[in-house]
Structures are given as C-alpha cells and as structure tokens.
Amino acid sequence: MSRTAVVGAGAWGTALAALRARDGERVHLLGRDAAMVAEINRTRRNPRYLPGIELPEALAATVDPAEALGHATTVLLVTPAQTLREVAASLAPHLAPAARLVLCSKGIERATGLFASAVVRDTLPDNPIAVLSGPSFADDVARGLPTAVTLAAEDERLADELAQALSGPSFRVYAHADVLGVEAGGALKNVLALAAGAAAGLGLGASAGAAIVTRGFVELRRLGEALGARPETLMGLSGLGDLVLTCSGTQSRNFRYGLAMGRSEPLDALPLAEGVHSAAIARRLARERGIEAPIIEAVAAILEDRMPVREAVASLLARPLRREFDERRIEPPLPVF
Numbered sequence: 329m330s331r332t333a334v335v336g337a338g339a340w341g342t343a344l345a346a347l348r349a350r351d352g353e354r355v356h357l358l359g360r361d362a363a364m365v366a367e368i369n370r371t372r373r374n375p376r377y378l379p380g381i382e383l384p385e386a387l388a389a390t391v392d393p394a395e396a397l398g399h400a401t402t403v404l405l406v407t408p409a410q411t412l413r414e415v416a417a418s419l420a421p422h423l424a425p426a427a428r429l430v431l432c433s434k435g436i437e438r439a440t441g442l443f444a445s446a447v448v449r450d451t452l453p454d455n456p457i458a459v460l461s462g463p464s465f466a467d468d469v470a471r472g473l474p475t476a477v478t479l480a481a482e483d484e485r486l487a488d489e490l491a492q493a494l495s496g497p498s499f500r501v502y503a504h505a506d507v508l509g510v511e512a513g514g515a516l517k518n519v520l521a522l523a524a525g526a527a528a529g530l531g532l533g534a535s536a537g538a539a540i541v542t543r544g545f546v547e548l549r550r551l552g553e554a555l556g557a558r559p560e561t562l563m564g565l566s567g568l569g570d571l572v573l574t575c576s577g578t579q580s581r582n583f584r585y586g587l588a589m590g591r592s593e594p595l596d597a598l599p600l601a602e603g604v605h606s607a608a609i610a611r612r613l614a615r616e617r618g619i620e621a622p623i624i625e626a627v628a629a630i631l632e633d634r635m636p637v638r639e640a641v642a643s644l645l646a647r648p649l650r651r652e653f654d655e656r657r658i659e660p661p662l663p664v665f
C-alpha cells in the first residue's frame with residue numbers, strides 16, 4: 329500500500345499534504361515545532377503558514393521522523409532549498425531505501441551551486457529521486473483551485489507513476505525526464521520575480537514589468553541551457569509558466585520581497601523568498617559560463633553588494649542597445665504539445 333509523508337510543515341508542505349489527504353490517503357506531515365504540530369492536529373488548521381484552510385482528518389502532523397517515515401513509500405521534501413542537505417541527512421536513518429523522494433524546493437544551494445536533486449543524491453544515493461515544480465501557489469492548491477505542475481525524474485517510468493499518484497481532480501501533474509531543466513526553471517524564476525517586484529515597488533509601470541518578464545525569460549533560458557536544461561523544458565510549466573506566475577503580483581513572496589526592496593521598506597521580517605538565497609549563486613553560475621544575465625546581475629548587486637535599487641535600474645537602462653535575438657544562434661523549434 330502506498331503511503332505518503334511530507335517533510336516540512338510550511339505553506340507548501342501543508343498544502344501538498346492536504347491535497348493528498350483529501351484524495352483519501354493517510355498522510356503524515358513532519359514538522360519541527362511541537363506546539364505548531366499539536367495545533368494542526370487539534371484545530372485542523374495551520375494558521376502560521378496556511379491561514380483560512382481547513383485541513384482534512386486524514387492528515388496527521390508529527391515531529392517524530394520515525395513515525396512519519398517508518399512506512400512511507402513516497403516522501404515529499406518541502407523545506408527551503410538551503411536546508412535540504414541537513415534535512416536529507418536527518419532523514420537518512422528513518423527512510424526505507426526504496427522510498428521515493430519528491431523534491432519540492434525551488435533554489436540553488438549557495439555553497440555548491442547544486443540544484444536539489446544533486447544535493448539530496450549526495451546524502452541519499454540509493455533512494456529514487458524526482459522533482460516537482462511549476463506554477464503553484466500553496467494557497468491556490470490548498471483551496472482546490474486548478475493547478476498544473478511538472479514532475480521530473482531521470483527514470484521516466486518513475487516520473488509517470490509519481491505524476492499519476494500525485495495528480496488529483498484539481499492538481500494536474502505532467503511527467504518529464506529533464507530533472508535539471510525543471511530545477512533550473514524553478515530556481516531562476518524566483519530571482520527574476522525579485523526584479524519584477526522591485527520594478528513595481530519603484531512604480532516603474534506595467535510596461536517595465538512586461539520587459540522584465542520577457543528579458544528575464546531570455547536570461548533564464550540562456551543560463552538554463554548552459555547548465556544543461558532542454559530548451560522546451562524552460563518554455564514549459566516550470567520555466568516560463570512559473571516565471572509568469574511569480575512575476576504577476578503580490579501573491580508571490582518573491583515578488584513581495586522585491587516590492588519591499590523597491591520601496592526601501594524593511595526586509596527582515598518578510599517570509600521566505602528563495603530568490604534572495606539563489607541570486608548570488610545564479611550570478612556566479614552565469615559568469616562562470618560566460619552567460620550575459622543583466623537582470624540576475626542587478627538583483628545580486630542589490631542584495632549582495634548593497635547597490636541602491638535605482639542605481640541598478642539605471643545600469644540596466646544604460647546597457648548598449650543590441651539586437652533582440654542573437655541571430656547566430658539557431659533557435660530550436662517550438663515544442664509540440
């Protein structure tokens with residue numbers, strides 16, 4: 329019998345656990361705050377991370393990894409990208425070697441430049457690994473609003489099985505084999521959403537916002553491909569799709585963080601914005617590969633080098649004019665859906 333455990337009782341972990349539990353499965357949600365876990369079990373709510381959502385009875389929260397993982401055949405890892413290495417190590421003694429891991433974080437490990445699957449494979453080399461990404465706000469998913477995402481695994485049969493298992497009436501999971509492409513799209517769109525938010529915070533207008541999404545996508549695609557992603561993956565749900573969603577307004581935490589940057593508001597108390605932690609390493613990956621990524625450069629300069637936001641915008645606008653597309657490049661054909 330298939331059993332799902334979700335590691336990380338934040339917004340996305342709680343939403344995914346609720347989704348599975350509503351589909352009739354008994355799901356364990358592993359948190360680390362005993363008081364919050366007790367509150368979830370008592371009130372059927374997670375007011376800190378997912379206010380206003382009633383959680384199904386079949387969802388059982390716990391702080392005990394042995395209880396959560398002991399019988400799990402599928403384990404969703406849903407903690408911030410920078411915590412994945414230590415989280416994977418802490419789970420190792422409790423996981424069955426055949427338990428399938430679905431990595432749901434969107435980021436790049438700062439210290440190594442690795443995406444989630446490579447980080448977790450370092451620690452848990454035997455467990456089958458898949459990644460889940462794509463345009464999906466936790467609140468939308470938890471409310472049962474229609475959502476389409478991508479699940480990638482190198483083993484295509486595993487991707488098909490997990491896509492089938494995790495899909496539900498309102499949650500469509502498309503299987504894919506390009507793990508790195510899905511990871512690159514999910515991580516890089518967060519950095520670009522900070523730029524979109526900052527532009528909105530400065531009051532630069534909707535035209536500037538559209539320019540950032542479009543030119544940001546050029547950077548996402550250039551860098552993604554240089555890292556080994558397939559071009560059509562970056563044009564799919566986990567690339568262009570998630571970029572559009574995350575740049576679309578204040579439901580995104582990355583956009584909100586950027587908005588606060590643009591308005592010179594305090595940033596300390598804001599919720600997790602993964603782009604903040606991926607910007608500098610994305611800039612390094614681009615520079616190492618000779619990839620031009622001026623928007624990513626600007627975001628990293630603001631966050632890491634404390635460049636004033638207006639100065640970063642001025643430096644983008646002062647770049648020499650050039651052709652929109654590099655004609656020496658052969659554009660791949662559009663994917664057939």
Ligand SMILES: NC(=O)c1ccc[n+]([C@@H]2O[C@H](COP(=O)([O-])OP(=O)(O)OC[C@H]3O[C@@H](n4cnc5c(N)ncnc54)[C@H](O)[C@@H]3O)[C@@H](O)[C@H]2O)c1
Pocket residue numbers: 336337338339340341359360377406407408409411414415432433434435464465466467599600602
């Ligand atoms: N919220 C969304 O809509 C959404 C959607 C898709 C993907 N994601 C991705 O999912 C990941 C998690 O996001 P979230 O929204 O759940 O974040 P969150 O801030 O709401 O929750 C993070 C959770 O991780 C836990 N955590 C933090 N550090 C930990 C550690 N060292 N060990 C164990 N647990 C730790 C926290 O206690 C919290 O429960 C991020 O990479 C994010 O980009 C989020």
Ligand SMILES: O=P(O)(O)OC[C@H](O)CO
Pocket residue numbers: 434462463464465466521570573574579580581582583600601602
């Ligand atoms: O709220 P954000 O910016 O972390 O975005 C959440 C999801 O990644 C959107 O797909």
